[in-house]
Amino acid sequence: MHIEGMSALVTGGASGLGLGTAKRLAEAGAHVVIADLPSSPGQKVADELGDRVRFVPTDVTDEDQFHDAVAAAGEAAPLRALVHCAGINHTIRLVDRDGEPGELAGFDRVIRVNLIGSYNALRLGAAAMAATEPVDGERGVIVLTASVAAYEGQIGQIAYSASKGGVVGMTIVAARDLAGRDIRVNTIAPGLMKTPLFDSLREDVQASLAASVPNPKRFGTPDEYGRTAQFLIENAYVNGETIRLDGAIRMAPR
DSSP states (O other), rough: OOOOOOEEETTTTSSHHHHHHHHHHHHTOOEEEEOOOSSHHHHHHHHHTTEEEEEEEEOOOOOHHHHHHHHHHHHSSOOEEEEEEOOOOOOOOSTTSSSSOOHHHHHOOOOOOOOHHHHHHHHHHHHHHHHHBBTTTTEEEEEEEEOOTTTOOOTHHHHHHHHHHHHHHHHHHHHHEEEETEEEEEEEOOOSSSSGGGSOOOOHHHHHHTSSSSSSOOOOOOOHHHEEEHHHHHOOOHHHHHHHESOOOOOOOE
Protein backbone atom coordinates (compact mmCIF):
# COMPACT_ATOMS: atom_id res chain seq x y z
CA MET A 1 0.00 0.00 0.00
CA HIS A 2 1.32 3.42 -0.96
CA ILE A 3 1.77 5.67 2.08
CA GLU A 4 1.87 9.05 0.37
CA GLY A 5 -1.45 10.86 0.71
CA MET A 6 -3.06 8.31 3.05
CA SER A 7 -4.23 8.99 6.59
CA ALA A 8 -2.53 7.08 9.40
CA LEU A 9 -3.35 6.85 13.10
CA VAL A 10 -0.52 6.16 15.55
CA THR A 11 -1.39 5.45 19.17
CA GLY A 12 1.24 6.25 21.76
CA GLY A 13 2.69 8.51 19.09
CA ALA A 14 3.98 11.22 21.42
CA SER A 15 7.08 9.26 22.47
CA GLY A 16 9.13 6.12 21.99
CA LEU A 17 8.13 3.63 19.33
CA GLY A 18 5.00 5.57 18.40
CA LEU A 19 6.97 8.75 17.84
CA GLY A 20 9.48 6.93 15.66
CA THR A 21 6.57 5.61 13.60
CA ALA A 22 4.79 8.95 13.34
CA LYS A 23 7.99 10.55 12.03
CA ARG A 24 8.55 7.84 9.42
CA LEU A 25 4.99 7.96 8.12
CA ALA A 26 4.92 11.75 8.00
CA GLU A 27 8.22 11.77 6.09
CA ALA A 28 6.71 9.25 3.66
CA GLY A 29 3.85 11.65 2.92
CA ALA A 30 1.04 10.42 5.16
CA HIS A 31 -1.39 12.58 7.11
CA VAL A 32 -0.72 11.41 10.66
CA VAL A 33 -2.91 11.61 13.75
CA ILE A 34 -1.07 11.04 17.02
CA ALA A 35 -3.39 9.54 19.63
CA ASP A 36 -1.91 9.75 23.10
CA LEU A 37 -2.87 10.69 26.63
CA PRO A 38 -3.78 14.33 27.39
CA SER A 39 -0.78 14.45 29.75
CA SER A 40 1.62 13.48 26.95
CA PRO A 41 3.67 15.96 24.87
CA GLY A 42 1.50 15.07 21.88
CA GLN A 43 0.63 18.62 20.85
CA LYS A 44 4.27 19.72 21.05
CA VAL A 45 5.33 16.74 18.95
CA ALA A 46 2.63 17.42 16.36
CA ASP A 47 3.69 21.06 16.10
CA GLU A 48 7.30 20.03 15.58
CA LEU A 49 6.48 17.44 12.90
CA GLY A 50 4.56 19.86 10.70
CA ASP A 51 1.20 20.51 9.08
CA ARG A 52 0.56 16.87 8.17
CA VAL A 53 0.56 15.80 11.82
CA ARG A 54 -2.27 16.34 14.29
CA PHE A 55 -2.64 15.44 17.97
CA VAL A 56 -5.86 14.02 19.42
CA PRO A 57 -5.85 13.38 23.19
CA THR A 58 -6.85 9.72 23.61
CA ASP A 59 -7.07 7.01 26.23
CA VAL A 60 -6.96 3.85 24.14
CA THR A 61 -9.25 2.03 26.57
CA ASP A 62 -11.97 4.66 26.19
CA GLU A 63 -14.36 3.78 23.36
CA ASP A 64 -15.56 7.34 22.72
CA GLN A 65 -12.09 8.89 22.77
CA PHE A 66 -10.69 6.25 20.44
CA HIS A 67 -13.65 6.65 18.12
CA ASP A 68 -12.96 10.41 18.01
CA ALA A 69 -9.29 9.77 17.14
CA VAL A 70 -10.29 7.42 14.31
CA ALA A 71 -12.78 9.98 13.02
CA ALA A 72 -10.16 12.73 13.15
CA ALA A 73 -7.73 10.56 11.19
CA GLY A 74 -10.31 10.17 8.43
CA GLU A 75 -10.79 13.90 7.94
CA ALA A 76 -7.65 14.61 5.92
CA ALA A 77 -7.84 11.45 3.81
CA PRO A 78 -9.25 7.91 4.08
CA LEU A 79 -7.79 6.06 7.06
CA ARG A 80 -5.54 3.37 5.60
CA ALA A 81 -3.05 2.60 8.39
CA LEU A 82 -3.27 2.22 12.15
CA VAL A 83 -0.12 1.52 14.16
CA HIS A 84 -0.97 0.74 17.76
CA CYS A 85 1.99 1.42 20.06
CA ALA A 86 0.27 2.53 23.27
CA GLY A 87 0.94 0.27 26.25
CA ILE A 88 2.11 0.06 29.85
CA ASN A 89 4.10 -2.25 32.11
CA HIS A 90 3.75 -3.04 35.80
CA THR A 91 5.88 -5.41 37.85
CA ILE A 92 3.97 -8.07 39.77
CA ARG A 93 5.22 -11.10 41.69
CA LEU A 94 2.73 -13.92 42.13
CA VAL A 95 3.66 -14.05 45.81
CA ASP A 96 5.15 -10.83 47.19
CA ARG A 97 7.98 -10.44 49.70
CA ASP A 98 5.54 -10.57 52.59
CA GLY A 99 4.08 -13.85 51.35
CA GLU A 100 0.88 -12.21 50.13
CA PRO A 101 -0.74 -13.02 46.77
CA GLY A 102 0.25 -10.75 43.93
CA GLU A 103 -2.02 -7.75 43.40
CA LEU A 104 -5.05 -8.07 41.14
CA ALA A 105 -5.61 -4.39 40.34
CA GLY A 106 -2.24 -3.97 38.61
CA PHE A 107 -2.74 -7.11 36.55
CA ASP A 108 -6.19 -5.94 35.53
CA ARG A 109 -4.92 -2.51 34.43
CA VAL A 110 -2.10 -3.94 32.27
CA ILE A 111 -4.53 -6.32 30.56
CA ARG A 112 -7.01 -3.50 30.05
CA VAL A 113 -4.52 -1.10 28.46
CA ASN A 114 -2.38 -3.55 26.48
CA LEU A 115 -4.82 -6.26 25.42
CA ILE A 116 -8.27 -4.71 25.55
CA GLY A 117 -6.77 -1.50 24.16
CA SER A 118 -5.41 -3.52 21.22
CA TYR A 119 -8.82 -5.06 20.62
CA ASN A 120 -10.35 -1.58 20.73
CA ALA A 121 -7.83 -0.44 18.13
CA LEU A 122 -8.56 -3.43 15.91
CA ARG A 123 -12.33 -3.13 15.91
CA LEU A 124 -12.63 0.65 15.59
CA GLY A 125 -9.81 1.00 13.11
CA ALA A 126 -11.08 -1.89 10.99
CA ALA A 127 -14.64 -0.55 10.91
CA ALA A 128 -13.40 2.79 9.57
CA MET A 129 -11.16 1.14 6.97
CA ALA A 130 -13.90 -1.22 5.86
CA ALA A 131 -16.04 1.78 4.89
CA THR A 132 -13.42 3.07 2.42
CA GLU A 133 -12.99 2.21 -1.24
CA PRO A 134 -10.20 -0.31 -1.93
CA VAL A 135 -7.00 0.84 -3.60
CA ASP A 136 -5.09 -1.86 -5.49
CA GLY A 137 -7.12 -4.47 -3.63
CA GLU A 138 -6.49 -3.06 -0.16
CA ARG A 139 -8.53 -0.96 2.22
CA GLY A 140 -6.11 -0.72 5.12
CA VAL A 141 -3.39 -2.13 7.34
CA ILE A 142 -3.28 -2.48 11.12
CA VAL A 143 0.02 -2.98 12.96
CA LEU A 144 -0.11 -4.03 16.61
CA THR A 145 2.72 -4.03 19.15
CA ALA A 146 3.59 -7.08 21.22
CA SER A 147 6.97 -7.79 22.85
CA VAL A 148 9.53 -10.55 23.14
CA ALA A 149 8.03 -10.90 26.64
CA ALA A 150 5.12 -12.63 24.88
CA TYR A 151 7.53 -15.55 24.41
CA GLU A 152 10.14 -15.21 27.19
CA GLY A 153 8.61 -13.15 29.94
CA GLN A 154 10.88 -12.38 32.85
CA ILE A 155 10.10 -12.69 36.54
CA GLY A 156 7.71 -9.88 37.45
CA GLN A 157 6.31 -9.62 33.92
CA ILE A 158 3.32 -11.90 34.47
CA ALA A 159 0.78 -9.20 33.52
CA TYR A 160 2.86 -7.73 30.70
CA SER A 161 3.64 -11.14 29.18
CA ALA A 162 0.01 -12.23 29.40
CA SER A 163 -1.14 -9.06 27.65
CA LYS A 164 1.47 -9.23 24.90
CA GLY A 165 0.93 -12.95 24.41
CA GLY A 166 -2.72 -12.11 23.87
CA VAL A 167 -1.77 -9.60 21.18
CA VAL A 168 0.30 -12.24 19.37
CA GLY A 169 -2.60 -14.66 19.63
CA MET A 170 -5.04 -12.15 18.14
CA THR A 171 -2.90 -11.37 15.12
CA ILE A 172 -3.61 -14.32 12.82
CA VAL A 173 -7.26 -14.42 13.92
CA ALA A 174 -7.70 -10.73 13.13
CA ALA A 175 -5.96 -11.13 9.76
CA ARG A 176 -8.29 -13.98 8.82
CA ASP A 177 -11.35 -12.16 10.18
CA LEU A 178 -10.59 -9.01 8.17
CA ALA A 179 -9.35 -10.70 4.99
CA GLY A 180 -12.79 -10.40 3.43
CA ARG A 181 -12.66 -6.66 4.08
CA ASP A 182 -9.27 -6.31 2.35
CA ILE A 183 -7.59 -5.27 5.60
CA ARG A 184 -4.26 -6.76 6.70
CA VAL A 185 -3.12 -7.21 10.31
CA ASN A 186 0.45 -7.75 11.51
CA THR A 187 2.31 -7.37 14.80
CA ILE A 188 5.80 -6.25 15.78
CA ALA A 189 7.37 -7.83 18.88
CA PRO A 190 10.23 -5.56 19.96
CA GLY A 191 13.09 -6.55 22.22
CA LEU A 192 15.23 -4.02 24.08
CA MET A 193 14.40 -0.68 22.49
CA LYS A 194 15.85 2.74 23.31
CA THR A 195 12.71 4.34 24.70
CA PRO A 196 12.00 6.53 27.76
CA LEU A 197 11.39 3.32 29.71
CA PHE A 198 15.16 2.85 30.11
CA ASP A 199 16.13 6.48 30.71
CA SER A 200 15.88 6.09 34.49
CA LEU A 201 18.45 3.27 34.55
CA ARG A 202 22.12 3.93 35.31
CA GLU A 203 24.42 4.03 32.30
CA ASP A 204 26.25 0.87 33.38
CA VAL A 205 22.95 -0.98 33.67
CA GLN A 206 21.93 0.18 30.20
CA ALA A 207 25.32 -0.89 28.83
CA SER A 208 24.94 -4.35 30.39
CA LEU A 209 21.48 -4.77 28.90
CA ALA A 210 22.67 -3.66 25.47
CA ALA A 211 25.57 -6.12 25.62
CA SER A 212 23.10 -8.98 26.16
CA VAL A 213 21.76 -8.54 22.62
CA PRO A 214 23.54 -11.05 20.32
CA ASN A 215 23.80 -8.82 17.25
CA PRO A 216 23.93 -5.87 17.10
CA LYS A 217 24.96 -5.36 20.73
CA ARG A 218 22.82 -2.33 21.40
CA PHE A 219 19.27 -1.23 21.98
CA GLY A 220 16.95 -1.04 19.01
CA THR A 221 15.73 2.43 18.05
CA PRO A 222 12.26 3.90 17.60
CA ASP A 223 13.20 4.63 13.99
CA GLU A 224 13.95 0.95 13.39
CA TYR A 225 10.52 0.14 14.77
CA GLY A 226 9.01 2.82 12.52
CA ARG A 227 10.82 1.43 9.49
CA THR A 228 9.42 -2.03 10.26
CA ALA A 229 5.91 -0.63 10.57
CA GLN A 230 6.39 1.16 7.25
CA PHE A 231 7.50 -2.11 5.62
CA LEU A 232 4.42 -3.89 6.95
CA ILE A 233 2.17 -1.18 5.57
CA GLU A 234 3.83 -1.13 2.14
CA ASN A 235 4.27 -4.88 1.54
CA ALA A 236 0.85 -6.21 0.54
CA TYR A 237 1.80 -9.87 0.90
CA VAL A 238 2.72 -9.76 4.59
CA ASN A 239 -0.35 -10.64 6.60
CA GLY A 240 -1.07 -12.36 9.92
CA GLU A 241 2.59 -12.24 10.95
CA THR A 242 4.34 -11.34 14.20
CA ILE A 243 7.85 -10.08 13.51
CA ARG A 244 10.42 -10.13 16.28
CA LEU A 245 12.54 -6.97 16.23
CA ASP A 246 15.11 -7.96 18.81
CA GLY A 247 18.66 -8.57 17.55
CA ALA A 248 18.11 -12.32 18.20
CA ILE A 249 17.82 -11.85 21.97
CA ARG A 250 16.12 -14.50 24.10
CA MET A 251 15.34 -13.05 27.50
CA ALA A 252 16.75 -14.66 30.66
CA PRO A 253 14.45 -15.33 33.64
CA ARG A 254 15.56 -12.10 35.30
